[in-house]
Amino acid sequence: MCRVVDLKQAVLAKNDRAADTLRAGLTARGITVVNLLSSPGSGKTALLERELSLARERSVPVAALTADLATENDAERLARSGVPVKQVLTDGLCHLEAGMLARHLEGWLPDATRLVFVENVGNLVCPASYDLGETLRVVLASVTEGEDKPLKYPTAFGLAHLVVVTKTDIAEAVEFDEAAFRANVERVNPGVEVLLTSARRGLGLGALLDRALAAADGVPAHTPVMAREPHEHAHGHTHDDADGTGVLAQSHS
Amino acid sequence: MHEMSIAMAVIGQVEEAAEGAGGVTAVRSVRLQVGELAGVVPDALSFCFELACAGTVLEGAELVTDTVPGRARCTPCAHEWAVGMPPLLSCPRCDGGATDLLSGRELQIVGVQWEDGRTPLPTDQPIPEER
Numbered sequence: 432m433c434r435v436v437d438l439k440q441a442v443l444a445k446n447d448r449a450a451d452t453l454r455a456g457l458t459a460r461g462i463t464v465v466n467l468l469s470s471p472g473s474g475k476t477a478l479l480e481r482e483l484s485l486a487r488e489r490s491v492p493v494a495a496l497t498a499d500l501a502t503e504n505d506a507e508r509l510a511r512s513g514v515p516v517k518q519v520l521t522d523g524l525c526h527l528e529a530g531m532l533a534r535h536l537e538g539w540l541p542d543a544t545r546l547v548f549v550e551n552v553g554n555l556v557c558p559a560s561y562d563l564g565e566t567l568r569v570v571l572a573s574v575t576e577g578e579d580k581p582l583k584y585p586t587a588f589g590l591a592h593l594v595v596v597t598k599t600d601i602a603e604a605v606e607f608d609e610a611a612f613r614a615n616v617e618r619v620n621p622g623v624e625v626l627l628t629s630a631r632r633g634l635g636l637g638a639l640l641d642r643a644l645a646a647a648d649g650v651p652a653h654t655p656v657m658a659r660e661p662h663e664h665a666h667g668h669t670h671d672d673a674d675g676t677g678v679l680a681q682s683h684s
Numbered sequence: 685m686h687e688m689s690i691a692m693a694v695i696g697q698v699e700e701a702a703e704g705a706g707g708v709t710a711v712r713s714v715r716l717q718v719g720e721l722a723g724v725v726p727d728a729l730s731f732c733f734e735l736a737c738a739g740t741v742l743e744g745a746e747l748v749t750d751t752v753p754g755r756a757r758c759t760p761c762a763h764e765w766a767v768g769m770p771p772l773l774s775c776p777r778c779d780g781g782a783t784d785l786l787s788g789r790e791l792q793i794v795g796v797q798w799e800d801g802r803t804p805l806p807t808d809q810p811i812p813e814e815r
Contacts, residue, residue, distance in 0.1 A: 432799070432801070438793045439794065441793075442697070556723065585721065656773040
């Protein structure tokens with residue numbers, strides 16, 4: 432016979448469970464993950480090179496994992512900082528998932544590590560949907576990308592704990608309108624902090640490391656509206672989210 | 685495009701549920717709720733779903749997608765609004781930043797229609813009336 436079965440399962444429940452397990456396991460070891468998202472070419476690697484070097488100078492034990500579809504170029508650049516670095520090749524996959532990250536960290540991450548920076552695949556669409564077990568999610572945009580980037584990629588910017596603008600040394604040449612960019616960030620993610628940086632000129636360096644260390648110390652990160660769980664509906668009843676999947680059960684016909 | 689990963693996650697969960705229920709011979713349709721702000725394109729998802737179902741118990745199954753509009757409410761002034769796309773998540777009335785997102789982030793399997801070649805038996809899943 433033909434049956435209609437109610438499932439009420441979050442599609443990404445498996446990834447979310449893997450992310451929660453990874454976060455709990457790493458937290459127990461005193462390790463915090465920072466997930467870096469941006470479009471290709473926005474300067475994730477350049478900024479991270481500088482931040483990793485700073486961490487080393489300050490004797491903060493950090494490690495970095497960088498994901499790309501192909502080449503080990505980014506790992507070679509990041510490894511110049513002298514901290515442990517691992518390249519993940521996704522073989523064409525456009526994003527990292529929590530299970531993949533867990534497999535790559537297992538047996539590789541030195542026990543004394545405090546922060547793991549994960550440079551996600553350069554892409555503002557797909558990686559936004561996947562929790563990697565991070566405590567801090569950072570979304571970057573360079574001044575050359577246009578002030579409306581947060582509006583074009585609202586899921587990525589809307590779920591950021593911190594937004595970083597890169598390449599500010601050429602802001603004037605490309606007529607970057609900082610106020611317009613900030614207003615667009617505010618529209619999709621009210622209250623999120625926006626940092627201005629230039630890896631080339633050394634501007635704003637260390638701020639990312641400071642925010643990551645604060646998150647590692649348990650300072651609560653900004654909670655984006657998009658990540659907030661509503662406690663009640665307009666019509667007054669509360670939703671049952673007892674399965675912990677983070678997706679609300681809703682009535683349907 | 686991560687819709688293929690999403691499609692495969694849907695298929696994996698339906699396969700598991702079908703195995704758990706036992707005796708499922710074919711899945712006819714899968715119903716999904718996709719919020720406006722879920723970051724998933726329903727058309728791309730349907731395309732991937734059809735491809736990824738081949739060779740599974742879901743082969744030929746229809747993917748039915750219900751889009752859930754994004755709605756938000758301002759905590760200080762209680763104003764409620766449709767967030768639109770791109771979403772406006774700060775209150776258009778009082779400009780406060782303390783917003784609750786009421787809906788729009790859903791990415792959920794609501795239900796499945798399947799054939800199990802048996803007469804009705806009680807299961808631990810709620811079974812609504814046949815259509």
